[in-house]
Amino acid sequence: xxxxxxxxxxxxxxxxxxxxxxxxxxxxxxxxxxxxxxxxxxxxxxxxxxxxxxxxxxxxxxxxxxxxxxxxxxxxxxxxxxxxxxxxxxxxxxxxxxxxxxxxxxxxxxxxxxxxxxxxxxxxxxxxxxxxxxxxxxxxxxxxxxxxxxxxxxxxxxxxxxxxxxxxxxxxxxxxxxxxxxxxxxxxxxxxxxxxxxxxxxxxxxxxxxxxxxxxxxxxxxxx
Numbered sequence: 001x002x003x004x005x006x007x008x009x010x011x012x013x014x015x016x017x018x019x020x021x022x023x024x025x026x027x028x029x030x031x032x033x034x035x036x037x038x039x040x041x042x043x044x045x046x047x048x049x050x051x052x053x054x055x056x057x058x059x060x061x062x063x064x065x066x067x068x069x070x071x072x073x074x075x076x077x078x079x080x081x082x083x084x085x086x087x088x089x090x091x092x093x094x095x096x097x098x099x100x101x102x103x104x105x106x107x108x109x110x111x112x113x114x115x116x117x118x119x120x121x122x123x124x125x126x127x128x129x130x131x132x133x134x135x136x137x138x139x140x141x142x143x144x145x146x147x148x149x150x151x152x153x154x155x156x157x158x159x160x161x162x163x164x165x166x167x168x169x170x171x172x173x174x175x176x177x178x179x180x181x182x183x184x185x186x187x188x189x190x191x192x193x194x195x196x197x198x199x200x201x202x203x204x205x206x207x208x209x210x211x212x213x214x215x216x217x218x219x220x221x222x223x224x
Contacts, residue, residue, distance in 0.1 A: 012069065012072065012073060012076075013072050013073050014073070015073065015076060016075055016076065016077065017076075017077050017079065018069075018076060018077070018078050018079070019079045019080075019081065019120075020078060020079070020080050020081070021080075021081045021082070021083050021122075022080070022081070022082050022083065022102040022105070022106065023082075023083040023085070023087070023102075024083075024087050024090070024098045024102075025052050025053045025058065025097075025098040025099075025101040025102055025105075026050065026051070026052050026053075026087070026090055026094070026098055027050070027051065027052075027053055028048040028049070028050050029048060029049045029050075029051065030047065030048060031047055031048060031049055032047070052094075052097065052098060052101065053101065054101070055101055055104045055105045055108060058101070058102070058105035059105050059108045059109060059112075062105070062109055063109065063112060066078065066109070066113065066116075070116065076116070077116055077117070077118070078113075078116060078117045078118070079117075079118050079119070079120055079159070080106045080109070080110070080117060080118070080119045080120070081119070081120045081121075081122045081123070082099060082102050082103055082106065082122065082123035083122070083123065084122050084123045084125070084126030084127070084143055084147075084151070085141060085142055085143070086141045088141055099123060103123070106119060107119075120155060120158070120159060122151050122155070125150070125151055125154055126143060126147060126151065129150075130143070130147050130150060130151075134146060135147035135150070156168065163208065166207075167204070167208055167211055170200070170204050171204070171211075173200070174197060174200055174201055174204065174216075177193070177197040177200075177220075178197070178216060178219065178220055180193075185223070194220060194223050197220060198217070198220060198221070201213055201216070201217055201220075
């Protein structure tokens with residue numbers, strides 16, 4: 001566990017981009033202390049008060065956290081998003097109040113730190129562009145695969161560099177090859193297919209040496 005924690009800390013210190021997705025402004029407070037907690041132990045509801053945070057509370061908390069992050073890593077850029085998933089247990093109105101609170105808090109943080117923050121409108125795309133039923137899962141709360149793909153394409157098209165887009169395009173083809181299940185795994189044709197896939201991976205790694213494919217290379221070599 002300690003190894004993983006140190007690894008995460010090192011990653012944050014070395015990262016150049018971080019995406020933060022806000023989901024809900026509703027929180028649980030432990031009655032005995034007033035502290036905001038996660039009821040991960042499924043304790044009785046009577047032990048908690050449930051309320052919605054104010055814009056000011058969210059901004060104050062996150063301003064302190066962001067300043068701490070930038071002390072460790074001054075080059076870190078933050079991209080905020082608001083989750084498009086509806087929290088229907090709060091009711092339609094409660095969900096909207098929550099999302100509006102998050103949007104206002106993010107807007108305030110962006111104004112406070114304009115050089116270090118940006119915003120991607122995943123929530124707005126879902127609400128304003130993807131209104132048809134086919135863009136929702138059966139529960140009518142979560143985005144469908146079609147909606148996820150649409151939002152992903154909007155994200156990559158506006159946020160990623162040409163090099164990153166090139167990696168994604170080439171990697172999709174390689175990933176399909178890795179996941180391919182042949183009818184005749186012992187055939188010469190399949191062995192050629194594996195060799196061609198490894199060659200594609202080598203070429204991709206030559207173009208983008210920072211793109212680590214070590215695990216995938218080992219995985220596909222085992223298919224020989």
